[in-house]
Each structure stands twice: as C-alpha cells, then as structure tokens.
Amino acid sequence: MDGIGELRRDVALANRIIERFGLSNAFGHVSARIPGTSTFYISTRRSPGLADEDKLLVIDNDGKVLSGEGTPNSEFWIHARIYAARPDVGAVVHAHPPACISLTQLGEPHRVVHNQGSAFTDLPEYGRIGLIRSRELGDQVAKSLGGGIAVMMRGHGISTAFKEVRAATVAACFLEESARINLGMLAAAGGDGSRVRAFTREEAQLANEQTGPAAKAADRAWEYYAAVAAQRPLGG
Numbered sequence: 001m002d003g004i005g006e007l008r009r010d011v012a013l014a015n016r017i018i019e020r021f022g023l024s025n026a027f028g029h030v031s032a033r034i035p036g037t038s039t040f041y042i043s044t045r046r047s048p049g050l051a052d053e054d055k056l057l058v059i060d061n062d063g064k065v066l067s068g069e070g071t072p073n074s075e076f077w078i079h080a081r082i083y084a085a086r087p088d089v090g091a092v093v094h095a096h097p098p099a100c101i102s103l104t105q106l107g108e109p110h111r112v113v114h115n116q117g118s119a120f121t122d123l124p125e126y127g128r129i130g131l132i133r134s135r136e137l138g139d140q141v142a143k144s145l146g147g148g149i150a151v152m153m154r155g156h157g158i159s160t161a162f163k164e165v166r167a168a169t170v171a172a173c174f175l176e177e178s179a180r181i182n183l184g185m186l187a188a189a190g191g192d193g194s195r196v197r198a199f200t201r202e203e204a205q206l207a208n209e210q211t212g213p214a215a216k217a218a219d220r221a222w223e224y225y226a227a228v229a230a231q232r233p234l235g236g
C-alpha cells in the first residue's frame with residue numbers, strides 16, 4: 001500500500017476508533033493533512049463509526065471541498081483552521097468524550113495523575129458554547145489551541161492536534177482515559193480538587209517522554225485500539 005493509501009486507511013480507522021472507544025457516537029471526526037499541502041482528508045457527515053477509507057472528502061483550509069462524494073461535517077472548520085494556523089500539524093481529532101466534557105462543566109482543570117495523561121499539562125479551554133460552523137469560529141478554536149496538542153471545549157468536547165494521525169488519535173483516547181480518572185478521584189475526594197495529588201511538571205515531562213502519545217510506546221496503543229475497533233461492534 002502506498003503512503004496515501006495508508007493515510008486514508010488510518011484516517012478511516014481513527015474515526016472508527018473514536019467511536020468504538022466511546023469518545024464520540026453519532027458525531028465527531030478525524031482528519032489528516034495530505035502531506036505538503038493545505039488540504040486534508042476527512043470523513044463524511046455521518047458517525048465516525050461508519051467511516052470508510054474509500055469515501056473520504058478532500059477539503060482545503062478555506063473550506064472548499066475538492067473531491068469526494070457526500071456532505072462535509074458541519075464542524076470541518078475546526079480542522080481547516082487548525083491546519084491553516086499550524087503548518088506543523090498533520091492530523092486533527094475532534095470528539096465529544098463525556099469525561100472531558102464533565103471536567104469542563106465542573107469547572108475543574110485536567111490534572112495529570114497517571115502516565116498516559118502526562119502530555120496534557122495546562123490544557124487550554126475554548127469556552128464558547130455551540131458548534132464550530134464558520135471560518136471565524138474555527139479560527140477561534142485554533143487560537144485557543146495555540147501551539148499546544150489539545151484544547152478542551154467547554155460543554156462540547158476536545159480537539160487534538162499532532163504531526164501524525166495515529167498520535168492524534170492515541171492522544172484523544174489517553175486524554176479521555178485521564179479525564180475519567182480525574183472524575184473518579186474528584187468524586188472519591190468529595191469534590192475537593194486540592195486532595196488530588198497531581199504530577200509535578202518534571203514528573204509529567206518524564207512520563208510523557210516514556211509513554212505519551214508521541215512516544216514510541218504509543219505504537220502499541222494504536223495497535224491495541226485498532227485491534228479492538230476491528231472486533232467491537234458499532235456502538236461499543
């Protein structure tokens with residue numbers, strides 16, 4: 001399989017992974033930049049769990065659909081404007097994972113409390129409620145993301161941005177796993193965030209180098225997520 005064929009396969013698989021792992025159900029989408037261009041592959045407007053590598057759209061950073069059949073997701077602007085703002089980004093995941101959403105609506109920050117959450121220190125938040133259905137709102141999400149790898153979107157979800165689609169997808173799964181642990185710890189601590197013992201910045205950096213979404217160990221996470229996505233039925 002050539003590089004582009006592999007990329008298309010990974011984009012479709014990444015979409016199915018975020019659905020099979022409960023990060024999104026009917027909504028949510030993963031895209032990947034076509035290397036060296038200002039265009040990207042993205043799934044059509046249906047559940048990410050139904051993504052098909054032969055039915056991806058190609059859209060440019062100005063929101064123009066260049067090829068593919070079907071309607072684009074209404075929030076494709078998240079992807080388009082992050083790619084426009086960040087030439088280093090090769091893949092974007094946008095999902096609606098419940099634990100991350102819960103943290104934003106508790107007004108609690110994401111705290112690094114285990115190895116797989118270590119990449120997500122000082123996560124920015126995009127606070128406006130509502131879907132990202134315009135270029136301007138896409139620009140605002142990109143601005144909130146800044147030079148980072150993920151942005152929490154209050155009452156809505158998350159977006160992750162990495163060089164590679166596999167890392168962006170593993171990151172989204174790791175972040176939701178971490179948010180679930182955060183919620184459990186907060187509940188066990190009676191809602192008192194000061195009782196949550198978070199990693200120091202140095203500890204988080206060490207753990208991120210060893211087990212973060214861009215580390216070598218993340219290959220194993222992708223392999224696992226892909227294998228489960230192949231076995232698990234639609235809807236989990």
Ligand SMILES: [Zn+2]
Pocket residue numbers: 027028075094095096131132156157
């Ligand atoms: Zn959304």
